[in-house]
Amino acid sequence: MNQQIQTQIPTTSARSVALEVDHVSVAYAEGKLALRNATLKLASGSICGLIGLNGSGKSTLFKTIMGFLTPLEGTVLVEKLSSREAQKQGLVAYVPQSEEVDWNFPVSVWDVVLQGRYGHMNWLRQTKARDLEIAKQSLERVGMTEFKYRQIGELSGGQRKRAFLARALAQEGKIMLLDEPFGGVDASTEATIIKLLSELRDLGHTMLISTHDLDSVGSFCDTVALIANRTVLEYGDTKTVFTPENLMRVFGGAPSHPKN
């Protein structure tokens, strides 16, 4: 209740913080740090581009925000809540880099999109008219309506991405974490998705998006976070952070095989 009231008050001055990663370090089971001392803040209603080399720790950062990896130190706050609590309230929509799902599973695109609505349904997961309507719109928005009844294994790589993006849209989470949504997606689809994400931002959604497509970053990201050597080098307004000098530090300056 409180939250709804808060969001209705127009926040003109300093916008509230939607996502806060504070001095976080994490390691996979093997013990080597995959992320060290990373700090990042996202203002409500903004798009943040996450940029870095392969293996720099982008996906690790996503998994940490989702609480799939427990930080060795530091804290993660999503809308001032722990990630688990934020997920229970349905605030977070997450699209992993590669869906590690069984593509032969007997589900259709439509089934997958409806799964995005489960958090809004009662415990029997009964679908209401509103769920159907939103799922339908989500499919339309990613241009996948014609594939509605396809079994997911019969889609191309880019279509699969779009189906899972539609599921994230259907979730209506205030925070969206998209790990390389443009990987394997053609240019016109990418443009459609960018337009869609910008619209969502204008509606007050907050997005963290990792991408290797540097050309589009300047045009649609409000802020940029540079990640190299398994830490966040810098984050802030695109104008100040997304500079040739900084990109040199991320891509050119750093040795290609950092030894921790």
Place this chain on the structure above:
Amino acid sequence: MDFATLLTTLTAPFQYDFMVRATLVSALIGTVCAVLSCFVILKGWSLMGDAVSHSVLPGVVLAYILNIPFAIGAFVFGLLSVVSIGFIKSRTRIKEDTVIGVVFTTLFALGIVMMSRVSSSVHLSHILFGDILGISDSDIVQTVLIGGFTLISIFILRKDLLLFCFDPTHARSIGLNTTFLYYALLTVLALTIVAALQAVGIILVVAMLVTPGATAYLLTDKFERMLLLSVVSSVLSCVFGTYISYFIDGATGGCIVVLQGIFFILAFIFAPKHGVIAKNRERQRQQLEDRSEFAVQSADD
């Protein structure tokens, strides 16, 4: 032999009360197993099913010694095996299938040793191979209760369980309790195994938990249809298996499982999309298409 005598011969089994009961109970068990088998094969838990079913043996013998319902002992040891597998896996570098193999064979062996020490093992051998024709009233009640509970639980949780099988990451990210779903699925698995022991016994129960789902999986890409086909093939196998075993005077459990295997082979060969024949035809069509495309191209040149 005229028609009337043929009819009498064919309906003869149903003059016996025990045959009618056995057929009905096996149909119920077949339904429960078929529903669960869809989740088991989609989750990739076939080996887990095998493990739980073998691990219940020491529990059954113990229950026999203590003179308590065997379902209790079986259930406790079924869960014990699952918990030990999870515990050992999380603390070693050994892969899960190996851990499963080690744990269930050890428990099964323990059960064999205990069994050989208990003198009157007539009753216990029924647990190994099943004895649906001799099922007692109290066992029927037990089976109906367990089967009913399992079916209702799966019905209530079916969407969450399906999502858990398909994409646990997403299930977690929308706030579902995946740990609860994991143990819920394992618990109904253990319960179903306990219920099915009556019909086919410890050794064959895994077939009931895997084959109907696998057959249905070959036949369709839609989950609801898969459930239905799984139940149909399983119930037919159970009913006819029981029926045939009367005539050939053979092991009922064996007859049921052989029929399920036959259904699977039929699906494997004749399934409309994923069957061998359909796949072959599709490949030939593809080759023809490629060739004619090639012909058009070379004509253009």
